[in-house]
Amino acid sequence: MSGFFSYFTSHFATLGHEFWPLLVGGLATGFIYSMVAIGYTMVYGVLRLINFAHSEVFMSGGFASFFLTKWLVGSGTPSAWQSVLYVVLGVMVGGLAGAAIAALVERVAYRPLRRRKAPKLAYLISAIGASYFLFNLAAKEFGRINFAMSPPFVNHALFQFANAPVEMLDVITLVVGLLMLFGLDRLVSKSKLGRSIRAVAQDAETASLMGVNIDRTIAVTFLLGGFLGGAAGYLFGLKFGVVYTMGFTPALKAFTAAVLGGIGNLRGALIGGLLLGVVESLSVAFVNGAYIDVVSFGVLVLVLLVRPTGILGESLGRAA
């Protein structure tokens, strides 16, 4: 029993002085999870389906911005204004690539099945096919090794938060993540477009009777979710590099985040992502780093067991 206690006291000691750095790192990763989780949650809202190809949306955003950044930055060191411009361009191009792939997946793997009113299993299988196709195609076209992305800025510690140095990359992730999540939240809750998305999520048939174009709304949902997913791929790539399998684990975690917050719920995706990022990061104090993914998986199973509707609850159509 004393061994048990000393295990925890020693690990809590580690947690004690590592707490703030781990928290900052966890929050930065959490924003990336949130942005990807939004894609799951929105598609789930309108189609009641998990988009298995969303991991490849993330991956394509990473690759597109990787090639752009490589071309823009080259071997030089960009000036301050160039840095800002390049980051904005990276986010935009990553997002657009993600949106394009998401729209393509919807067009090829989902719409023909929707026309036929196929059972749910068919959508899952064709989406898995799309995911498998895309990441293996990426491997063929771009190679199979992990490419480090040289950031278009100098990644130094900007300031201390408690005893944790906060790096430029963390700040960028935080700002981009917050802006995008806030923008999407406003878009969905205020605009006409957002109203049509919510209407389809609540009741597609009635919405179509009220003059909402279902096909277009679903396509727009994929585009929006894809944009955030692709931009997240860029932020992730800045930190960890890009590789054809990069989408798999983050997407699994983003899905966990979406379920944790309450699937179909935009703010739930934000909370779930941040919470999962932090829990995962803090768990490093307790378990071997190789088992981080096991912790996230444990969280997923636990949530599904205890509260499958998530923290905020599923709120399809209310989007808040």
Next chain:
Amino acid sequence: MKNLNASSLKRWGSLVALYAIVTVMTGPPGNQSAPTLGFTSSFSESVSFFGLFPAPRGLFFAVLFLIIGGGLALYRRTALKRVLSGARTAVAPRYAALTQRKATRGVFYAIVILVAIFLPHLVTDPFWQSAMVSQIAIYVLLAIGLNVVVGFAGLLDLGFVAFYAIGAYTTAWVTGALPAAAPFHHAINPFWAIPIAIVFVMIAGVVLGLPTLRLRGDYLAIVTLGFGEIVTIFLNNLYGVTGGSTGSNQIPHFSIHLGPLKYLWGLDPVPYYYLTLGFVVVFLVIFSALEHSRVGRSWVAIREDEIAAESVGINPLKYKVIAFAIGAASAGFAGVITGGQSLFINPATFTLSFSINILVLVIFGGMGSIIGVVVGSLIIQSVSMYLIHTPPAGFQNSDLYIYLGALLIAMMIFRPAGIWPSKRRRREIKFVATGEELDQINGTSDVNGEPV
């Protein structure tokens, strides 16, 4: 230009998109310093134009697709379609009558079994002899197991490979081929691993299934996907138990010591072929019996409408867990055979790609159709092995994955019931196509709707 209406424009648009996709996915690879190279050279690279003269790939495929597109348009517009479908409706009842006769089916199965038995004498190429065991027979076994989960019960299991891995690692453990201490003092034969492995994978199946099977189908898919990854993480990192990324030491071959009967399997794949074939036949018999049993019918009921099934007294969770455990058992079983046959196992074998490969076999053959899944596995695995053994110009083994992914989408769009649908699915398709009353098709009522 009268015929160029919106729908035919769309059809040609789809054909152009398909042309671009096929040209790129069969084309040469690119690399990270030239990310567009693979795409552009897919169109510009020179290939032989039907053996006549060199031409750019883009042109070659364009002509190929024009021929296909023109052929399809011709088929749609001309009397050919009517003639063919007329012939089909004329032949179909006689064909059905023939196949439904017990004697014909008996002859059919006898021929199949005879061919299977003599196959190693017909195919003597060592590559094919070894592929017949490790790439075809074992895959058939795995596919008919996954068919119970995906086809019969309608549960999408993307972590099927985990059970296969547990089976293989249990074999290694029981036979003392892992760093972890073996449970028995002297080296034993992998045959003894079979019951232990099956118990282990069934426990794993139930432990994973109980919390997750009460959830929606898509949640199950993602949890099993995660489970597959987690098992790989443990296999890779528990050095002291699993041997880490290098895997096991040498697992002994299968052997029989029953009084005067002694036989040792060795490196020769042919005896393993017969062993696996025997197990495949046993599982085929069990699963066919299961399909028409009370359990099998409950699975179908749950798959088609869970609430309706529950309201007639079927406990969905119970039957889903049974399906999960039985599917897992067959994967564990295949793992034992793989362990004994390949001697060395390591985590690199047990990847997501493996699960998806098995899923493709089930989908291609026909979910829920045992014969279909066997035929589908034979076709896909044979074609894959053919491509690997005698690759056409520019083909890389990893291209197979791209083709399998594309095949999954194509099957779901064009032929979701698979190439050889189960009898039940065929009836349903006929029902949708002709509008005949379901119980008429089922033979439970006559033409006037009176029960027979």
